[in-house]
Amino acid sequence: xxxxxxxxxxxDLGEQLGIKDGNVTVEGDVLKIKGQAKTPYEKxxxxxxxxxxxxxxxxxxxxxxxxxxxxxxxxxxxxGGESLSKIAKHYYGDPMKYKAIFEANTGVLKNPDVIxxxxxxxxxxx
Numbered sequence: 001x002x003x004x005x006x007x008x009x010x011x012d013l014g015e016q017l018g019i020k021d022g023n024v025t026v027e028g029d030v031l032k033i034k035g036q037a038k039t040p041y042e043k044x045x046x047x048x049x050x051x052x053x054x055x056x057x058x059x060x061x062x063x064x065x066x067x068x069x070x071x072x073x074x075x076x077x078x079x080g081g082e083s084l085s086k087i088a089k090h091y092y093g094d095p096m097k098y099k100a101i102f103e104a105n106t107g108v109l110k111n112p113d114v115i116x117x118x119x120x121x122x123x124x125x126x
Contacts, residue, residue: 003031003060010049017042020068034064041074041091041123043067072104074123078115091123100124 004011004026010033014022019035019042026032037043043065054061076087084098092100102112104124109115 002026003029007031007033007050007053007061010046010053013046013049017045019046019065029060031061032063033061036066036068038068039072039074040067040070040125070125072122073125076121076123078117078119078121080117082115082117084112084115087121087123092126 004024011024014033014035017037019037022033022035024031024033037046046063046065050058050061050063073091076091078087084101085095088097088101089095091097098112101121101123102109104122108119108121115121
């Protein structure tokens with residue numbers, strides 16, 4: 001299996017996320033990827049996928065993923081049935097961090113118990 005085929009799931013994820021200025025080359029047995037994610041969260045998703053495919057310290061890939069907007073961890077579009085605690089658990093692994101999300105969005109939210117689908121919420125950096 002070629003190294004590009006091995007990491008096809010990563011390349012597909014990059015397309016789904018809309019990674020900008022993407023550049024993929026193969027040098028010998030090493031896949032080199034470069035691109036710019038919108039947020040640190042998207043960069044983390046790319047690195048998680050690299051580790052999922054290649055292990056903790058893969059020697060067959062070199063990645064240079066920069067971030068366009070480091071002022072926030074991510075911008076989340078609310079889906080039906082979500083709550084701030086569910087969103088906090090997704091991004092931080094801790095539902096009690098909903099307070100940080102609420103505080104970062106007081107211009108949009110008046111009550112931490114009331115959010116609506118299609119609202120765009122700032123997910124602050126940890």
